[in-house]
Amino acid sequence: MAVSPELLEILVCPVCKTPVKLTPDGQGLKCSQCRRVYPIKDDIPVMLVDEAKIDAE
């Protein structure tokens, strides 16, 4: 069971509230504003600031 498309449509970055987009490898959700990447573990998006990594680009 992949992450629900409707959930992906509404999820935003919990910090800056900008929509997040699936990363090319499908393993994370990236905020285009602050570049935080939130991991997807076992098909569950982990939208916790402490779990996010800031992407260099």
Add this chain to the structure above:
Amino acid sequence: MSKKHNELVQKQFTKTREAFSVYVVRDTPEVLEEKIRFMRPERGERTLDVACGPGTLALAVAPQVRFACGGDLTFAMLRQALEFQRERGIANAAFACCDADHLPYPDGTFDLVTCQCAFHHMQKPMTALIEMARVMKPEGRAVIIDALAPESDAKFELHNRIERLRDPSHAESLRLTTFLRMFDESGLEIAREALRRRERSFNRWMLRAGVNPGDRRYRETRELMEQSVKGDAAGFSPRVEGDDITIAHTEGMFLLHRKPSSAP
């Protein structure tokens, strides 16, 4: 919530995931049904259950709405929720790990935002309530359900001391008057409310927190609970019955709308 308190909550609920979700369910099917009736979910709605635990409420609401979301701070709870969702073949529900203080949703996303039995785990319940109101549609509604603490200072202190001894991730059960002030300050007003007395077995209540009768924490909590029998000093109305104690929580259920003056 502070990082330290978040870790305490995650540790407690990771440890108790099985007891909490499988063996000692909090609500009987009748109580769960009563709560859902109180929320009045409708066919076309999108809903969010904040601090959803193993997804009990979100999955029960899903068949009555268009799309049901659940969010929780503890990842292990959400894995359990997803497992239940797969077992039951529910397609219109989804879960995300999140902090109630920083919900990962835009303003005005949900028709119905619920949170049951979780405010007492929050260090900043007002922040969570403001977040719930933020993600609720202007004409949407929020439902808060939680155990209420006694109003008297002495009973309030002992009540919360017992709760914290049982479960270190318990922050503070709030008084009815505190909830009313918080609703008002967050721009919400009560459309409907109900108070329910929920009687339960002390031993099962302890088990749900992952505490067994042989544990030191069990003995200490039980000792305090027994001491509170005289004069109902902690507001649990305890009755010792053989090896067990029957206790009661007063549960408040509040259906909230945005105050007309707060609508954007």
